[in-house]
Amino acid sequence: EVHLVESGGGLVQPGGSLRLTCTASGFTFYNYWMTWVRQSPGKGLEWVANIKEDGSEKKYVDSVRGRFTISRDNTKNSIYLQMSSLRDEDSAVYYCARPLWAYYGGFFDSWGQGTRVTVSS
């Protein structure tokens, strides 16, 4: 059974940093693109970033490019989201998501339970 567990969320001041972790199990992790999606009451569901199976490609939504960095460690079955220069509008529940098919990035059949990030002074 596919299992994704996010951690690292919390309360941070504007301009601060936070690192999210998603640890996966139950599938061949190194065969899958992995994605971060966030959800806030104000903006709904928003794709944030994804990373190719071997980490050689990374893509970001415009609003986080230059501030967030996605990475992965296939030896630990984990992906990470390093978030810096955080803004109020980054407050959301952050989900880790896996696509339905290996070597494919577009849509997601497995999601973690989410980790909440609150940016506030």
Place this chain on the structure above:
Amino acid sequence: EIVLTQSPGTLSVSVGERATLSCRANETVNSGYLVWYQQKPGQAPRLLIYGTSIRTTGIPDRFSGSGSGTDFTLTISRLEPEDFAVYYCQQYVNSPVTFGRGTKVEIK
């Protein structure tokens, strides 16, 4: 980016009735790249349909998807109590992947 507009925002339906949810894109979406999710309070989204009309494993056949071009529809033929939730469409034909704002299906 492709903007997906879902309507109505809220749909009030009785158990056993039919629900029809709309997802309209501001530019053409190849039908292979349109998916639907269901989300219940406190839970992550759950994939229902991909490729406009293909149900994921375990999704009952009362859920069906249709459409092409810029107009897509999710139909729930006979609502069961467990179907009351928020439904989102998503496209991935263009980067970035985008989601609609959702339709809440509530008990009438």
